[in-house]
Amino acid sequence: MKLYNTLTRKVEEFKPIKRDKVGIYMCGMTVQDRPHLGHIRSFLVGDVLRRYLEYRGYHVDYVQNFTDIDDKIIEKMHSEGTDWRDIGHRYTDEYLSAASKLNIKKANHFPRATQFIQEIIELVNILLEKGYAYLTPSKNVYFDVSKFEGYGKLSGKKLDELKEGARVEPDPEKKNPFDFALWKQHKEGEPYWYSPWGKGRPGWHIECSAMSTHFLGQPFDIHMGGQDLIFPHHEDEIAQSEAAYGKKFVNYWVHIGFMQIKGEKMSKSTGLFFAIEDILKEYDPNTVRLFVLQKHYRSPMDYTEEFLKSTEEAWKKLENTMHKAHFYQNTTLNAELISEFEKHMDEDLNTPKAIGKIFSYIKEHPEDPHTPAFLLKVLGFEPKESKTSEKLDKIMEVILKVRNALRRDKQFAYADMIRNELNKLGIKVKDGRDKTEWTL
RNA sequence: GGCGGCGUAGCCAAGUGGUCUAAGGCGACGGUUUGCAAAACCGUUAUUCCUCGGUUCAAAUCCGGGCGCCGCCUCCA
The missing domain is CATH 3.40.50.620 (HUPs)
Incomplete structure (x- = not known):
């Protein structure tokens, strides 16, 4: 390299x-x-x-x-x-x-x-x-x-x-x-x-x-x-x-390169800085990682709330892909994407380009979340472990089965009640095309 | 004063001589899907790269001038 x-x-x-x-x-x-x-x-x-x-x-x-x-x-x-x-x-x-x-x-x-x-x-x-x-x-x-x-x-x-x-x-x-x-x-x-x-x-x-x-x-x-x-x-x-x-x-x-705020160097001596612990209170660590890697490491980069926010959206997309890879146990990796990735990384660690390739691959190959997930791991991305257990999975399966039965019967008031109650417990329910997903 | 870097769409950001009528992300707009919510998905979004001039068959990319911005030369990742 x-x-x-x-x-x-x-x-x-x-x-x-x-x-x-x-x-x-x-x-x-x-x-x-x-x-x-x-x-x-x-x-x-x-x-x-x-x-x-x-x-x-x-x-x-x-x-x-x-x-x-x-x-x-x-x-x-x-x-x-x-x-x-x-x-x-x-x-x-x-x-x-x-x-x-x-x-x-x-x-x-x-x-x-x-x-x-x-x-x-x-x-x-x-x-x-x-x-x-x-x-x-x-x-x-x-x-x-x-x-x-x-x-x-x-x-x-x-x-x-x-x-x-x-x-x-x-x-x-x-x-x-x-x-x-x-x-x-x-x-x-x-x-x-x-x-x-x-x-x-x-x-x-x-x-x-x-x-x-x-x-x-x-x-x-x-x-x-x-x-x-x-x-x-x-x-x-x-x-x-x-x-x-x-x-x-x-x-x-x-x-x-430096991290800057409005074009000025972020530094202790100027008092112009954002403590990382404060940022991590609001943002997923992976968002911060993506935020940094979206810019070539030698260029100065400006910190703006807006950019961090937009990165948060981008991370969700990658996180989704990594989650999917978890479910599908397809083990053949796409050699072409891997060699593209390596090519850019070999070129003085061009992470923005490497990540760009991963994004376009995700779009073009929704059937293979595995290769992108594999490469994102190389870059150090690690989505939160869902704090799930086998037992909870089974329980949720039951609850959602009942709820979907209610939906089929157009008993939406009850279905929404279940969703709201689960929400209070921190469980998000998403009704997909033919499958209801949930996350903790 | 010396040294170094930067100026690409609404925002962020790759690309440093031809495949560039310029990746990718966010946003916006339009659409598909949907009981609702959320999400997801598809499409559109720079004939142009701060500016002027030059080199070249060919430049965002090379050279020169100009404008603007930043860093280091003091403790700092």
């Missing part, structure tokens, strides 16, 4: 390091606030890539981190008067709960930054020893970007362009304004860990370097995340890891 690689700015044929194994590191959340639709977009795309690679026969080792210590968390800890760990757990749990509802497959590993302090310290040590990092008088350790030749290769930045930037406030202790903290000296009232440079805590980017290579080795196959991470986060990860070990860090960089 082909994937767009931010590093080369080209769509490239994907070749894993090992023949049948793929290592993926998904840059997870800094657990400082509620997970929102923007995060979920990235994680859903990661989930679909993973599922597709698995469908293609690869064994995928998927790692997704939680960065559970950083400036914002400390800030929040002070303003809330809570412990930093509580904040981290709160939002980690909220994410995991939403992810589970959304049928996002669990990562093989969910490392947290603070579990890897030793590995981080080792990495910082190597960088100091090799001369890529320096210790300042106030005991901060910074990475010296001027020492790393490839700095800027991911984001296309050049060191001398920074002067124009005007947004960076140079720290007097930094040799170069682009230099970034590997280790931050402890301040009163903040959490800390012991290190060769005194009490302190890791800088922002270092934890991802330490955790990704810990699980996946170096180099590894795919590193993913939102587009806002390209610079400085991913750029800095490359610098640290490649400087430390003298070899390539990651082969393919996959970045997901």
Whole structure:
């Protein structure tokens, strides 16, 4: 399959390091606030890539981190008067709960930054020893970007362009304004860990370097995340890891476009966001999945209530098909649809096109719900299990038999009464052409 | 100031040189079915792709100018 690689700015044929194994590191959340639709977009795309690679026969080792210590968390800890760990757990749990509802497959590993302090310290040590990092008088350790030749290769930045930037406030202790903290000296009232440079805590980017290579080795196959991470986060990860070990860090960089609201980026810092848990109160998780996959993952997408609503209607159609597939045990799948689907998925994960094909197939081949359902499962769609039981099925059969007898006798008042009463119990009754269907 | 992206029907969205008089979804309209409700089903809905110019036998697709919008360069998925 082909994937767009931010590093080369080209769509490239994907070749894993090992023949049948793929290592993926998904840059997870800094657990400082509620997970929102923007995060979920990235994680859903990661989930679909993973599922597709698995469908293609690869064994995928998927790692997704939680960065559970950083400036914002400390800030929040002070303003809330809570412990930093509580904040981290709160939002980690909220994410995991939403992810589970959304049928996002669990990562093989969910490392947290603070579990890897030793590995981080080792990495910082190597960088100091090799001369890529320096210790300042106030005991901060910074990475010296001027020492790393490839700095800027991911984001296309050049060191001398920074002067124009005007947004960076140079720290007097930094040799170069682009230099970034590997280790931050402890301040009163903040959490800390012991290190060769005194009490302190890791800088922002270092934890991802330490955790990704810990699980996946170096180099590894795919590193993913939102587009806002390209610079400085991913750029800095490359610098640290490649400087430390003298070899390539990651082969393919996959970045997901933003979720926007009225054309503006959805983000925690602007307060402009929709928490995923709030959306899931109103919408089926599959609707959210379809919503995201209807747009190519690299383009920015605008969140509108209207679009989510229209997606909800579209999902009903797919859900119906998946339900039908459940009943008809036809096992021959349509090879043509499958190869169309694969063709589009292979083309840099063109989910909108793949889904479009599924829709038209459903229309043209109502007799085969099986192939579409099979492919929708590959994309991670999973309709709600109807909470039915054999006994209930039998009871409903009896009730509907009686009700249809009443209808045949034109005793509509009684028939409608039964329908209304069932409705109150949450059972919806639909009279079809020659069959009455019901759903819980 | 530097770098990157985008502009396709009422809305969303694929397509990046010929099979495009442009997929697919939502909506709207018309119809079939129906005791009613809901659903389902069928049909219609862009001769045109922000704009101007160029290249080409051929462009939504390539090149140049213009207009508009967004992101990154600061914490961010």
